[in-house]
Each structure stands twice: as structure tokens, then as C-alpha cells.
Amino acid sequence: MGKKVGNTVKRFGARYGATLRKRLLDTEQQQKAIYECPKCGMMAVKRKFVGVWSCTKCGYTFTGGAYAPQALKK
Numbered sequence: 001m002g003k004k005v006g007n008t009v010k011r012f013g014a015r016y017g018a019t020l021r022k023r024l025l026d027t028e029q030q031q032k033a034i035y036e037c038p039k040c041g042m043m044a045v046k047r048k049f050v051g052v053w054s055c056t057k058c059g060y061t062f063t064g065g066a067y068a069p070q071a072l073k074k
């Protein structure tokens, strides 16, 4: 029972296709990511809960996407 890397992938199991699994991973990374505050411009915006984002520097709280403050530019 060695500790394995890639537990995140493992957690989603094999019932998802590779594409969906990758999308879920991207989503999780977006949730953990820190974003730029639209008010003070600091990279300090974290997700508070689904759809709600808060800047840890200035306290600015705003609603946005469920997994990222705005739709990501591609």
C-alpha cells in the first residue's frame, strides 16, 4: 500500500472517459488557482464557494463562474 502520485486522477475512477477526467482535473486546478482581483489587481482572489470569489488582499467579494471568476480566455 505505497503512497502513489496521481491520487486525484484515481479518485475520479475509470468510469469517466479520458477527456472528461482531464476536464475534471482542469476544474479542480481552477478551483485551487489564485486569480487577479478586478478591484485591486492583486493575484489574491480565491474561491469562497461555488460561484463566489473573494480577494484576500482587499476583501472584495464578487460572484463569477462556478470554477473560475470569469470564463477563461482560450
Ligand SMILES: [Zn+2]
Pocket (backbone or CB within 6 Å): 037, 038, 039, 040, 041, 042, 044, 055, 056, 057, 058, 059, 060
Ligand atoms: Zn483585491
